[in-house]
Amino acid sequence: MPLKKTLLYPFYVNSPYFEGYAWAVELALRMKAKLQLFTSTTIPSGATIPADSIYHSLLEAHGYYLEHYKNPDIKLSDISRKPNITNGLLKDELISYLRKNRVDIVIIDPLFLSAQIKEIPEIEKQAKGLIFLPERKSFENISAQPLTDHFYDVLQRSELYKLPENFFVTMGNDLTVFNYLRKFFQKR
Amino acid sequence: MNILLITSDEELIAAIRRDDRKALGELYNRYYKKVFNKCYSFTKKQEEAFDLAQEALMKAFDNIHSFKGESSFSTWLYTITHRHCLAALKKNSRFQFHRLEENILSDDEKNDPTPAAEETSERAEQELIMYSLIKALPERERDLLNLKYLQGESIENLQTQLNISGSAVKMRLKRTREKLNMLYALSITYGLDQVLGQIDLFTAG
Numbered sequence: 001m002p003l004k005k006t007l008l009y010p011f012y013v014n015s016p017y018f019e020g021y022a023w024a025v026e027l028a029l030r031m032k033a034k035l036q037l038f039t040s041t042t043i044p045s046g047a048t049i050p051a052d053s054i055y056h057s058l059l060e061a062h063g064y065y066l067e068h069y070k071n072p073d074i075k076l077s078d079i080s081r082k083p084n085i086t087n088g089l090l091k092d093e094l095i096s097y098l099r100k101n102r103v104d105i106v107i108i109d110p111l112f113l114s115a116q117i118k119e120i121p122e123i124e125k126q127a128k129g130l131i132f133l134p135e136r137k138s139f140e141n142i143s144a145q146p147l148t149d150h151f152y153d154v155l156q157r158s159e160l161y162k163l164p165e166n167f168f169v170t171m172g173n174d175l176t177v178f179n180y181l182r183k184f185f186q187k188r
Numbered sequence: 189m190n191i192l193l194i195t196s197d198e199e200l201i202a203a204i205r206r207d208d209r210k211a212l213g214e215l216y217n218r219y220y221k222k223v224f225n226k227c228y229s230f231t232k233k234q235e236e237a238f239d240l241a242q243e244a245l246m247k248a249f250d251n252i253h254s255f256k257g258e259s260s261f262s263t264w265l266y267t268i269t270h271r272h273c274l275a276a277l278k279k280n281s282r283f284q285f286h287r288l289e290e291n292i293l294s295d296d297e298k299n300d301p302t303p304a305a306e307e308t309s310e311r312a313e314q315e316l317i318m319y320s321l322i323k324a325l326p327e328r329e330r331d332l333l334n335l336k337y338l339q340g341e342s343i344e345n346l347q348t349q350l351n352i353s354g355s356a357v358k359m360r361l362k363r364t365r366e367k368l369n370m371l372y373a374l375s376i377t378y379g380l381d382q383v384l385g386q387i388d389l390f391t392a393g
Contacts, residue, residue, distance in 0.1 A: 055224065055237070055238045056220075056221060056224065059221070059238070060217070060220065062216070062220075062242075063213050063217045066212045066249075067209050067210055067212065068209065068213075070212060072207040075250045076245075076246035076249050076250050077243075077250055079246070081242075083235075
């Protein structure tokens with residue numbers, strides 16, 4: 001039996017990360033992968049955020065996912081996500097984690113990218129695959145679009161690095177992608 | 189003003205059954221913190237409480253179609269959460285569960301918070317008996333216990349809600365706990381069914 005894929009989404013809890021989180025959850029669902037939520041109690045300014053605030057925030061983020069992405073045909077219990085809350089500097093902890101653990105895809109949102117721009121080459125070196133999510137304006141029409149269209153719009157605008165071939169096979173097996181692609185052919 | 193804020197839980201559930209995602213998000217947002225706090229009251233560990241809260245919330249919202257409205261949604265949700273925490277206790281003795289205040293543990297048991305597996309199972313049974321007795325209490329006493337221990341309301345809030353003094357709130361809680369302890373002792377001696385069958389005798393006045 002093939003191993004379940006692991007996706008990892010690093011974030012700072014004091015940044016507006018809900019949209020990136022929700023998209024990462026949706027990707028994990030479609031890939032039938034586990035999602036690691038990676039953060040630290042230490043934020044870039046050096047201040048500390050209590051762990052219970054982070055847990056509350058993650059639960060709140062999931063409320064955002066339910067409101068904007070939740071497909072009524074999908075059971076919530078199908079979503080596998082696990083928080084990994086460290087205490088040190090997030091960039092160092094993340095690189096150390098990637099060196100020691102198998103992570104198939106790291107999902108980087110623009111806010112994390114701008115905070116950790118110098119560490120990106122090292123993260124890219126350690127990660128098996130990377131998805132850089134597009135700028136926040138790409139998420140602005142989230143409520144106006146059908147769920148699937150929005151998910152694939154964001155994927156289309158993301159930058160993908162070192163993704164394994166089976167990623168595209170998995171996405172191709174997702175039947176909802178055909179409805180999305182068909183719209184392009186209908187427009188021509 | 190967000191119209192959902194003035195919508196009742198039952199109206200939100202009806203909307204959720206029509207695949208309204210906003211209603212789903214609103215209902216979830218109303219309760220996730222309380223569910224987390226309830227799980228934390230069992231485990232006293234943030235990470236374990238988060239895992240249990242996630243699972244309990246997912247279980248409830250995946251089965252929201254089975255909510256019949258015989259109780260309030262909050263009671264239904266907290267019942268699922270409570271049972272989920274107890275099931276985790278039975279399944280995994282690595283969870284350290286702490287009772288509510290005024291528990292009936294002996295001094296030795298109070299000093300040893302890490303029971304062996306067989307003691308953990310026995311404790312789960314004890315919790316189930318206590319839960320059955322709480323359900324059988326008069327509504328006023330049950331509601332007070334729910335407000336204080338399930339929903340985590342402070343004495344100050346209860347004062348305001350019930351329009352009585354803080355010492356009166358504490359006295360009512362104390363009497364109810366003492367009554368529960370007495371009922372528990374009777375249940376152990378004569379059996380839970382016997383006690384539930386004659387609960388009116390014990391709870392009158």
